[in-house]
Amino acid sequence: MxxxxxxxxxxxxxxxxxxxxxxxxxxxxxxxxxxxxxxxxxxxxxxxxxxxxxxxxxxxxxxxxxxxxxxxxxxxxxxxxxxxxxxxxxxxxxxLVEGPSLAGRLRSGGPVAPREAARIGVALLGALRAAHTRGVLHRDLKPANVLMERGTGRVVLTDFGVAQVSGVTTLTDAGGFVGSPEYTAPERMAGGGTGPEGDLWSLGVLLCAALSGASPFRRDSLGAVLRAVVHEEIQLPEAARPLRAVVDGLLERDPRRRLGLAETERMLRGYLRSGRAPERGAGEPGRGRGVGRAAEAVAGSGGP
The missing domain is CATH 3.30.200.20 (Phosphorylase Kinase; domain 1)
Structure with missing residues (x-):
């Protein structure tokens, strides 16, 4: 302690x-x-x-x-x-980053404007690109681990305590789950492998939280959170509408259909330039509202 x-x-x-x-x-x-x-x-x-x-x-x-x-x-x-x-x-x-975490900012000031959420998203995508290029998966992207520097607006990703590094043995707590379930990708919840797509799922949840004040998977118990992430239909908050195409694409349960980093950045930067709600390009993934592969894996193992 x-x-x-x-x-x-x-x-x-x-x-x-x-x-x-x-x-x-x-x-x-x-x-x-x-x-x-x-x-x-x-x-x-x-x-x-x-x-x-x-x-x-x-x-x-x-x-x-x-x-x-x-x-x-x-x-x-x-x-x-x-x-x-x-x-x-x-x-x-x-x-020392002088300023609150995004979680603290949301507690004190409420949800952020869509343009600010998009700016935060672009900044985090740059941090994730730098990490992923080095073979590092953050695995705990959430508002509490995002710092907002006072005076400059710099967005800083911190707390790599549960990061996964390519070629390095993963450390766990006595074999238990490490991370924040509300922000964790369903394929990882199902016990499967995870790649950079897992951090992008977490970014989608974070954007929802920034726009509405809370994760769409917030529930009263861990079991309920697991069911919401893996099984339940995802109900996006109305506040997410300006960035709905981005959030939709990031919260695709099948990681093969999830928006990639470059596509996500293109859409958010386009929104910042034009102010028009982002739209997917013809070759970009859609989003299935069904259970998906992650849920099927959990169901096959007897549930979360």
Missing amino acids: GIVGGEGRLIGGRYRLEVRLGRGGMGTVWRAHDELLSRRVAVKELHFGADEPEARVQRARAMREARTVARIRHPGVIVVHDVVEQDGRPWIVME
Whole structure:
């Protein structure tokens, strides 16, 4: 768990903790002062369980996250400066993005305008292209992991803690599911393999959340979320209408029919230029409202 009263503590002989910025299931992020270079940074403290095997997995995940992000160079991807050891655990030192997450912005200000949603989408597509080119799948794209830099409007993708890297063994929590079910592609929910298309599904859910304030798969229980993602007809919010063709194409359950990155970017950029609702080109995928392959796989295994 996070440090109680950690403000003022020196980490790695260099980074002075100032204010806790946020806390999630896997870690706590602090604003800190780099006393060597006299700059502010963000420091991620990992939450380790008491069980030693679990702690080893968490240590390995922290190092993998740092290495994963360090290999991606893009203004839309968080920059990792350093990894230091303190109290037997690694702490990840990153650039400090001054501003709220998209989740915080939605909580405080409500849904964003369609043009702003499209701008955020284009920025995230650039970050995903840079990651996918390096063989990295984010696998946890959601509003809480998107930072909005105050004053510049820069959109920054962060938290690669559950990313999948080509050629690297995947780390899980005692064999359990890792990620955010509301934003996870149905093929992954069904236990199948996932590729870049999985991140694009998550982008479609994120655009819905940005436009309406909530994911279309929000339910009262995990089981209900799983059924909604894999089985139920997808009911898009009215607020998604200006970008409906994009969201429709991204929320195609069959990844073979899902909009690709280039097509999605073309449609969003076209909307930003013209203000006209995007339309699919003749060769671009449609969307089936039926159950699809992912649901069939789950049904064959006895359900979620």
